[in-house]
Amino acid sequence: MSASVDDTLICRLAGELWAVFAPWRGPWGGGGAAAAYLARRSFRSGAGLRWRHQGRDRDERDENVEALGRLERRGLLTRRVERTKVIATRLLDAGIERACSLAGAPCWLAGRDVCQRLAAVDDARATMTHLGMRWTAEWALAGTPPFWAACGNDEAGRANRRLLSELEGRAVPALVRGWLVSGADLNGRVWYSLTAAGRAALTEAPAEEPPAIDADADCALAWREGAHAMQVRFSAAPRSEREIGLLPLPAHGGPIVGPSAVGSGSDDDDVRPRGDVPTPGGRNYAAAAHLATGANVGGDMAATGAAESRPSRPATRTRRTDS
Numbered sequence: 001m002s003a004s005v006d007d008t009l010i011c012r013l014a015g016e017l018w019a020v021f022a023p024w025r026g027p028w029g030g031g032g033a034a035a036a037y038l039a040r041r042s043f044r045s046g047a048g049l050r051w052r053h054q055g056r057d058r059d060e061r062d063e064n065v066e067a068l069g070r071l072e073r074r075g076l077l078t079r080r081v082e083r084t085k086v087i088a089t090r091l092l093d094a095g096i097e098r099a100c101s102l103a104g105a106p107c108w109l110a111g112r113d114v115c116q117r118l119a120a121v122d123d124a125r126a127t128m129t130h131l132g133m134r135w136t137a138e139w140a141l142a143g144t145p146p147f148w149a150a151c152g153n154d155e156a157g158r159a160n161r162r163l164l165s166e167l168e169g170r171a172v173p174a175l176v177r178g179w180l181v182s183g184a185d186l187n188g189r190v191w192y193s194l195t196a197a198g199r200a201a202l203t204e205a206p207a208e209e210p211p212a213i214d215a216d217a218d219c220a221l222a223w224r225e226g227a228h229a230m231q232v233r234f235s236a237a238p239r240s241e242r243e244i245g246l247l248p249l250p251a252h253g254g255p256i257v258g259p260s261a262v263g264s265g266s267d268d269d270d271v272r273p274r275g276d277v278p279t280p281g282g283r284n285y286a287a288a289a290h291l292a293t294g295a296n297v298g299g300d301m302a303a304t305g306a307a308e309s310r311p312s313r314p315a316t317r318t319r320r321t322d323s
Contacts, residue, residue: 003102005064005067007098008219010095010098011219015225015226016229018227019228021176023175026188032234032235033234046090048080049088050087051088052229053086075095093108093177103220106172109206110173111171112179112206114141114174115202118192119202121140127140138168138190144160144164174198179201
């Protein structure tokens with residue numbers, strides 16, 4: 001029996017949300033890091049993520065809009081509507097947990113477990129203090145060799161990379177809830193920091209685990225499709241040949257990890273990005289906002305040809321002089 005439209009839609013939205021909060025490891029070109037930063041800030045502010053009218057045709061898109069209304073009435077998400085048009089959606093905790101169960105993804109219990117392990121790390125090699133926050137290297141939490149050693153292409157290296165990937169998957173629920181923040185350098189190495197909300201969550205009695213729901217293959221596929229679509233949007237190349245995109249440091253502004261790191265980033269709203277921050281009204285800020293909100297022309301894909309990406313040039317007028 002195939003999953004209902006409501007279940008597949010909420011799993012797709014959850015996949016998009018997971019892609020937004022997953023630690024940013026690159027690529028650094030095209031303003032994707034800044035777009036992820038803005039999308040996270042939009043979700044945390046309560047505005048949610050932009051609704052993109054998922055569907056292959058008009059009938060399917062209309063059906064998904066109707067499904068949004070049903071999900072909202074069930075208390076699984078909220079919608080932002082302007083002039084009868086859905087602009088953005090925001091998954092609530094109940095909706096996130098249902099989507100995790102349907103897709104077989106790690107839920108909030110896995111995120112809380114990562115927070116506990118993070119709070120228990122006592123290794124000076126794996127921790128550092130930056131911008132008033134304590135950061136812990138991912139290898140200390142995943143149990144891989146120190147300083148990302150033995151992560152090559154041999155069998156042992158692939159096994160270590162799988163452990164790092166599994167840790168990331170378990171950390172994302174805590175990142176979504178604001179219990180953790182992540183920072184990365186240009187080499188794709190990630191550090192985690194426990195927030196005040198995360199420390200408070202560890203002192204409170206854990207909530208009851210939601211009722212178990214059998215995972216569904218269609219829901220798992222919808223989750224992966226949503227995550228992939230969001231990743232494609234973030235990694236899209238600049239549409240203008242004159243736009244170089246944003247550098248990693250302005251997009252994040254977190255810990256600088258190791259002597260060889262160029263820059264890194266924090267996803268915490270309380271940590272102010274340093275350097276050439278994209279300011280409202282600036283060209284770089286507008287480019288990042290287009291990626292974050294989906295307002296860029298062409299949907300999920302970047303421009304395919306030079307003619308599509310070349311900016312239009314204003315007509316020039318020649319001044320005639322009398323001889």
